[in-house]
Amino acid sequence: MELFSDQFNGYLWQMVQGAYITLQLFAAGFTLALVLGTLIGIVTLSRNWLIQAVWKTYASIIMGVPSLLIIFLLYYGGSAMLSGLFGTDRSFDVTPFGAGVTALTIVYAAYVAELVHGAVMNLPKGQFEACSALAIGPVAAWRHVILPQLTRLALPGLVNIWMIVLKDTPLVSLAGLNDLVANAKIAAGATKEPFIFFIAASLFFIVFSALTLRLSARLEARFGRGLAEVKA
């Protein structure tokens, strides 16, 4: 196939649109997982047995079941679940994108929550005590003292999760989402040029990962302030 022919450019343009969908899926999934996971992580620090029971069940299901199955469950079973929750008289349309975002969110929220637990364990107990002794309430203490330090402790793990979420996005193409990898597959099949299109798709992931690493280095410098200076 001729490079940069009209047909080639057409497929390439489709891949660009696919990449845009991949990025949207990733951004929505990761952001929601981060917010939900942090909340779950904080709430499940409680020793309340009910909270612990719910958390343990959720974590063991999510960490034991492949993400692909969760995506399928939500995509093929999603509308039945929603009808069950909100009444059978209404019908619900579950899009591949919606199922994908939801699946990535609930799966990676569990991993983020685990990360929060680990970071809290690594924070000296004295930080909590200093807040108590200064009569700083729990919400303000979390906001101004604990979370900024947790961010520093959890950042390497978060970058890890960020990469894994990105690399999990193509799974949603199996539920029919026309993301980058799905469109690359269509183009490769139609043109019999697997290398060009799959390598182009790989390049996208490589470039995005490289940008990620630069971003994480900047964040690390930002949240490591006060500590980084000692080593310098």
Place this chain on the structure above:
Amino acid sequence: MSALQTETGPQPVAAPRPIAVEMTGVEKYYGKFKALSGIDLTVRKGEKIVICGPSGSGKSTLIRTINRLEPHDGGTIVVNGITLDGSPTSVQDVRLECGMVFQQFNLFPHLTILENCMLAPRLTRKLSKTQAEALALKYLERVHIGAQTHKYPSQLSGGQQQRVAIARALCMEPPIMLFDEPTSALDPEMIKEVLQVMEDLAEDGMTMICVTHEMGFARRVANRCVFMDQGEIVEEARAEEFFEAPKSDRLKAFLAQILH
């Protein structure tokens, strides 16, 4: 006449000043281990109390029950008229009465020295940024850290960090200060600067309860010394008597161990 007696009498602190901290029959358990048993201690306004004793004797636990970093399991604790009954308001009120300095400083590493001192006044006393900054600078000057306010805690020496921690507690302007082994984590050459700041505070009339092994400080500053062992107060006496004429064998043995 009574005024005359107070000034010339041998025990100036015996004048009935208002009570700052009153502990009656305080008990504390860690599981089955009894960390505090039957603690009775009265501290009057302006008094400086030094608590000492071997490690594991419960002295840190005692001082930490006063601002409820450790909840007590029995007895009563009254701080400046507020009974610590475990209700959130009583805990909050008592914590506003007591400043605390920890062995490990516990400064907030991600905030500058100035921000460390400004945080609590802004959050709990609702001061404006300018007010909080003026307050923080005032107390940082007082502990002789005024020139380093924009550094982070990790850039300071241990002694400087502990002085910042003292300033941070003072910024809440508490009437009572609790010190939990403030010099135990310091290199020997830094102990003096921290003790000096504490002595200055004592001269200004602050009510102070200090857990410390610094016997020189205890002699110079303390009105009364309390000796604890195995979760109970074994002996309580004025500083001179405490060191010159200890009554109990346990205190005699302890003093022999540490005064060398």
